[in-house]
Amino acid sequence: MAKIVTLEQRILKKNSEVAAENRRCFDEHGAFVVSLASSPGSGKTSLLEVALGRLRQEVAVGVIEGDVQTDNDARRIEALGLPAVQVVTNGTCHLDAQMVQGALEHVPFGQVELLFIENVGNLVCPASYDLGEHLRVVVASVTEGEDKPLKYPAMFRRSDALVLNKIDLLPYLRYDMNAARAMALQVNPTLKIFETSCVTGEGVGEFCEWILEQMARNHAA
Amino acid sequence: MAKIVTLEQRILKKNSEVAAENRRCFDEHGAFVVSLASSPGSGKTSLLEVALGRLRQEVAVGVIEGDVQTDNDARRIEALGLPAVQVVTNGTCHLDAQMVQGALEHVPFGQVELLFIENVGNLVCPASYDLGEHLRVVVASVTEGEDKPLKYPAMFRRSDALVLNKIDLLPYLRYDMNAARAMALQVNPTLKIFETSCVTGEGVGEFCEWILEQMARNHAA
Secondary structure (H helix, E strand, O other): OHHHHHHHHHHHHHHHHHHHHHHHHHHHOOOEEEEEEEOOOOOHHHHHHHHHHHHOOOOOEEEEEEEOOOOHHHHHHHOOOOOEEEEEOOOOOOOOHHHHHHHHOOOOHHHOOEEEEEOOOOOOHHHHOOOOOOEEEEEEEHHHOOOHHHHOHHHHHOOOEEEEEOHHHHHHOOOOHHHHHHHHHHHOOOOEEEEOOOOOOOOHHHHHHHHHHHHHHHHHO | OHHHHHHHHHHHHHHHHHHHHHHHHHHHOOOEEEEEEEOOOOOHHHHHHHHHHHHOOOOOEEEEEEEOOOOHHHHHHHOOOOOEEEEEOOOOOOOOHHHHHHHHOOOOHHHOOEEEEEEEEOOOHHHHOOOOOOEEEEEEEHHHOOOHHHHOHHHHHOOOEEEEEOHHHHHHOOOOHHHHHHHHHHHOOOOEEEEOOOOOOOOHHHHHHHHHHHHHHHHHO
């Protein structure tokens, strides 16, 4: 096992170096970068579709989409008339900093002040890979149950915000929102928590405002 | 990259060898083994709870639970008065054959004819690891959308059956069941597809009958 651990450490060290290069690139171009991670099907792309509709009124936005296969998600963003770059990992279970770096040449930085990076749907592996983003957001659908932060703690511990999505379905679920919030805060006491529905739009405005605030704070710093 | 690929191939080769040992162990003890994989929160444990209530009337059942953290799931199975062994992967994103082998000494084989192995919630990484199971089942909740087989094809290609779970929520979703089935069959034309609800119990009986049929066929072979 020793050799595997060493190799993993080398991979993560190399990833951190490239992530730092990405972050410098973002800062030089004045772009604020937010990553989104979640289980498959938690609604990351739907959240982006609704949030971008609001955010584009304030700032110039763009998206890097990560998927194991297909360019479905980039096409959904492009359908909004927004710049989207698709990274297909071809079986790999997460984005890494090098994949993001490879996509940066296709990002029209002059026209993008706020860049989202949507990771592969996976609550485990993406947690280990810094992409150079300024903010990390984890999305969890309320249909997945309350206990995901306890079962997949690394992702929730390393995120800045948690979006509890699909709250329009709450009337039809046995889901205890207070318990869900408590479990998330048990894993990460500083996690900012939002409750959203991409069907009704509820909560998305609050999430967008928070992102714009964080963006302003970053530019002021 | 060459070194990494070689190491990955060595890991998968070693995994296949141990999986073959597991399968021999299962066959020697006359135990039929079914693995379950899915995204986090698709309802694998809930499906087991409902299915085991039916299956235990026909055969002696047991479960190996895989989780990144917590023994929540094994406790849910034990609460039914059934033997459950928890494997905590401590951050690893999938079960492998050696983790399962390590759990086998805790399985009361004389009392278990049908053993389920519930994998970590992850649609990517578990696809690569043979555990020695006889049947592979992938579970997807209808709340995750129709296109998961196209976006995470390996898992669907390497499974024998797909359980489309949480169909009690269909009235509240925009979900096209025919499109979902077509996308799954596009990736794996021999996939057996079930539609289930663990709230109403709908479809679970059909799923259980299919497992018992496969078990009988395996014993006859």
